Amino acid sequence: MDKVKKAELENHAREIRARIIKMITLAGSGHPGGSLSLVEILVYLFFEKIKRTRQNALDENRDRFVLSKGHGVPALYAIFAQIGLLKDKDLENFRKLGSKLQGHPDRIKLPYVEASTGSLGQGLSVAVGMAIAAKLKKKDYRIYCVLGDGEIQQGQVWEALMSAPKFNLDNLYVFLDYNKIQLDDWVDKIMPIEPLGSKIESFNWKVYQINGHNFDEIHDVFNKIDQGDQKPKFIIAHTIKGKGVSFMENEVKWHGIAPNREESKKALKELYT
Amino acid sequence: MKATRQSFGEALIELGARYDNLVVLDADLLKSVNTHGFAQRFPQRFIQMGIAESNMLGVAAGLALSGFIPFACSFASFLSGRYETIRISVAYSKANVKIVGTHCGVGIGEDGHTQMGLEDISIMRNLPGITVIQPVDDIETRQAVEFAIHHDHAVYLRLTRQPVEQVNKDDYRFEWGKGVVLKEGSDILLLATGALVYNVLQAARELEKENIHARVVNIHTIKPIDRALLLKQIKKTKRIMTFEDHSIIGGLGSAVAEVISEQESVGLKRIGINDTFGESGSMEELYRKFGFDKESIKQSIKRFLRRD
Numbered sequence: 001m002d003k004v005k006k007a008e009l010e011n012h013a014r015e016i017r018a019r020i021i022k023m024i025t026l027a028g029s030g031h032p033g034g035s036l037s038l039v040e041i042l043v044y045l046f047f048e049k050i051k052r053t054r055q056n057a058l059d060e061n062r063d064r065f066v067l068s069k070g071h072g073v074p075a076l077y078a079i080f081a082q083i084g085l086l087k088d089k090d091l092e093n094f095r096k097l098g099s100k101l102q103g104h105p106d107r108i109k110l111p112y113v114e115a116s117t118g119s120l121g122q123g124l125s126v127a128v129g130m131a132i133a134a135k136l137k138k139k140d141y142r143i144y145c146v147l148g149d150g151e152i153q154q155g156q157v158w159e160a161l162m163s164a165p166k167f168n169l170d171n172l173y174v175f176l177d178y179n180k181i182q183l184d185d186w187v188d189k190i191m192p193i194e195p196l197g198s199k200i201e202s203f204n205w206k207v208y209q210i211n212g213h214n215f216d217e218i219h220d221v222f223n224k225i226d227q228g229d230q231k232p233k234f235i236i237a238h239t240i241k242g243k244g245v246s247f248m249e250n251e252v253k254w255h256g257i258a259p260n261r262e263e264s265k266k267a268l269k270e271l272y273t
Numbered sequence: 274m275k276a277t278r279q280s281f282g283e284a285l286i287e288l289g290a291r292y293d294n295l296v297v298l299d300a301d302l303l304k305s306v307n308t309h310g311f312a313q314r315f316p317q318r319f320i321q322m323g324i325a326e327s328n329m330l331g332v333a334a335g336l337a338l339s340g341f342i343p344f345a346c347s348f349a350s351f352l353s354g355r356y357e358t359i360r361i362s363v364a365y366s367k368a369n370v371k372i373v374g375t376h377c378g379v380g381i382g383e384d385g386h387t388q389m390g391l392e393d394i395s396i397m398r399n400l401p402g403i404t405v406i407q408p409v410d411d412i413e414t415r416q417a418v419e420f421a422i423h424h425d426h427a428v429y430l431r432l433t434r435q436p437v438e439q440v441n442k443d444d445y446r447f448e449w450g451k452g453v454v455l456k457e458g459s460d461i462l463l464l465a466t467g468a469l470v471y472n473v474l475q476a477a478r479e480l481e482k483e484n485i486h487a488r489v490v491n492i493h494t495i496k497p498i499d500r501a502l503l504l505k506q507i508k509k510t511k512r513i514m515t516f517e518d519h520s521i522i523g524g525l526g527s528a529v530a531e532v533i534s535e536q537e538s539v540g541l542k543r544i545g546i547n548d549t550f551g552e553s554g555s556m557e558e559l560y561r562k563f564g565f566d567k568e569s570i571k572q573s574i575k576r577f578l579r580r581d
């Protein structure tokens with residue numbers, strides 16, 4: 001990936017992280033850890049693949065994006081703001097009464113959200129439906145979906161995984177935000193999901209493993225993918241929960257609490273140095 | 274003030290020491306539903322199932338059918354979302370599972386609709402053999418948990434995220450299926466459940482000054498509903514209102530309607546979530562918006578009595 005492009009994406013990532021911190025601090029609640037781990041994946045998808053703009057945001061042939069781990073929605077709202085779909089003023093109303101920025105994604109209140117999520121385990125099924133629809137309509141848009149690693153403990157995820165290859169959904173791209181932590185503890189302790197790659201491969205998916213914070217690796221995986229393959233794609237993106245804010249990184253407790261003003265300041269300072 | 278989920282967690286530890294067949298199942302929400310104390314104290318009898326509520330409920334049924342008393346705990350929304358597993362593996366199988374749903378109602382605030390249990394009473398209430406209990410405060414919650422252990426059938430316990438005031442006296446005794454009269458009055462009967470009981474009671478006390486004398490009853494057991502109390506009551510007053518942080522479709526209001534509509538004409542007004550979704554906001558704002566705060570309750574009582 002060329003250097004200028006990479007620097008541009010890294011700049012987006014920093015802005016997104018700052019917005020996530022500010023938004024959650026102001027709301028006084030929310031999920032920083034699993035929002036921060038998502039950032040590079042979302043930046044790459046929205047700026048390099050989906051190429052969402054204000055003009056094409058509701059275009060019939062747009063690529064779809066489903067955030068199955070709905071609690072990571074601050075990252076998505078921050079992306080929307082970065083693209084210009086939302087104003088920074090909108091972000092200030094996150095989680096407030098009457099806001100279109102609900103605590104979890106709400107597609108009725110905010111149409112740029114493709115699927116209402118927040119009850120874990122449902123998003124991939126909706127994405128499969130969208131991918132089948134694209135096939136039926138003979139359209140070539142893609143469906144992207146991001147799952148949480150704790151989320152895939154949910155049985156419905158495996159029903160969805162079983163169904164996609166049956167319909168040859170080569171238009172379906174799933175990213176696993178593999179930050180190794182869920183709500184109460186490390187995934188390994190709550191309910192182990194490994195061996196993961198082979199499990200999903202045996203469900204007939206094409207599986208890739210990358211560092212989910214490295215733009216070069218995300219870029220390369222798409223180069224590989226784009227060489228064509230009939231199977232749906234599952235990209236295991238190894239990430240760090242709380243990435244970018246030293247005191248949040250790999251800390252279980254930052255799953256679902258807001259930083260106070262002090263912590264927020266500290267986090268923002270880190271991001272900009 | 275204490276959240277009933279917290280009282281539940283404390284009761285579990287106490288009761289865990291007394292009942293060695295009590296087991297607790299969790300779906301990655303142990304700190305939220307307050308089972309972490311039990312988990313620490315009795316690690317052998319704490320079963321962490323991960324984010325997989327259907328499996329948790331089925332496993333709980335298996336444990337129950339093997340002689341254990343399982344408490345399967347998560348948010349009310351996620352548990353009631355696993356309806357069919359509860360319908361067959363728990364209810365139809367007569368498995369002695371205690372289903373504990375916390376974070377009920379719009380009272381949870383900012384997390385918004387997906388995390389709010391707004392239809393759980395309705396969903397659990399239609400299943401034969403499952404009793405539905407929503408305790409009002411700390412003291413009632415502790416006793417309801419103990420009752421659940423003694424009750425040899427499935428139980429659904431509905432608990433709050435937010436702290437609630439004490440409503441009952443210190444010497445209170447929980448009686449399953451019996452409404453608890455908190456205030457006397459003959460103009461109107463106010464039936465409330467859960468977090469709204471305190472607000473209704475406060476509203477009713479203030480309305481005394483406006484010469485409105487309401488009888489206030491805490492309905493902790495929504496199924497079976499206290500038929501005797503209702504039938505006796507409608508001989509005295511023809512006006513009844515119900516209050517719940519839950520959909521008015523299938524909840525307390527419906528349970529009351531089912532009984533009294535079979536009787537002579539009575540005026541009934543149900544206050545609750547009126548066929549709509551929950552949303553983000555602070556608890557206070559949401560309670561105002563949905564008419565659950567003291568002032569709104571006073572207004573709705575007066576409107577119903579045409580005294581506004």
Ligand SMILES: Cc1ncc(C[n+]2csc(CCOP(=O)(O)OP(=O)(O)O)c2C)c(N)n1
Pocket residue numbers: 031033034035037069071118119120121147148149150151152177179181182183241255300301302324351
């Ligand atoms: C069906 C369901 N059960 C429980 C929850 C509560 N919950 C919210 S986030 C979370 C942990 C998610 O872990 P993971 O998927 O690993 O997300 P991440 O660590 O990336 O934030 C849980 C249990 C939920 N939202 N939905």
